[in-house]
Structures are given as C-alpha cells and as structure tokens.
Amino acid sequence: VQLQASGGGLVQAGGSLRLSCAASASGRTFSTYHMTWFRQAPGKEREFVARITWNLGSTDYADSVKGRFTISRDYAKNTVHLQMNSLKPEDTAVYYCAAETVVGRQDYWGQGTQVTVSS
16 A cells, blocks of 8 residues: 655644545555544654544544544545644644554555644
8 A cells, every 4th residue: 555645834823724645555455444633743753643443434533623623534535634723833744644454454544644733
C-alpha cells in the first residue's frame, strides 16, 4: 500500500485545514484497512490523532482534537480526509496517515504533511 498525504500548510489560530491521504493498494483492497492519522511535533513523540475503521466506519479521536477534527473516508476515491477546525498553535506538527490491518498496528505509513498554526 502506498499512501500520499497532502493538504498541509500555514494557517492562523482558529482557522481550518483539510488533509487528504490517497491510497493505492495491490492485493488487499484499500477498503479493508483501518485508516489513521498521527502527528509529530518538534521534539515530541509521534501521537495518535484519529482513526476510522473499515468495517463499521467507526471513528476514534485523541482527546486533544475531539470536537475539532473529523476523519472520513471516500471509498470510491481510496482517500481518507482529516478536517481540522478551530486549529491551535499546539496542533503544529507533521501529520502522517497510516493503514492498519489490525487496530493499533500500523502496517503502512505516508510521507507526512506539515501543518503550522500561527498564534
């Protein structure tokens, strides 16, 4: 599976960005992967942001982004989106998408896209 993340950029606090992760897969189809977003801020460990499962489409979010971020997937376009609203400077990080065959085990990673939120 190859994952291509895009949509990052520079935005003022309170603004919005929409990240996308386009997937190409051979063998096992994209639709059967759980898809997740992680982020890594400078000097910090990579942390979980959001997940959407393949079977029920259920979602899960880190407490720090609940109510502000929304993860969704477009099966027809093999794409996962992360809509980020009410952005804060502490959301500044490189955002990565990942594909999981089992919840909690990241099998494939995208290359990351930088999100910078200015105060």
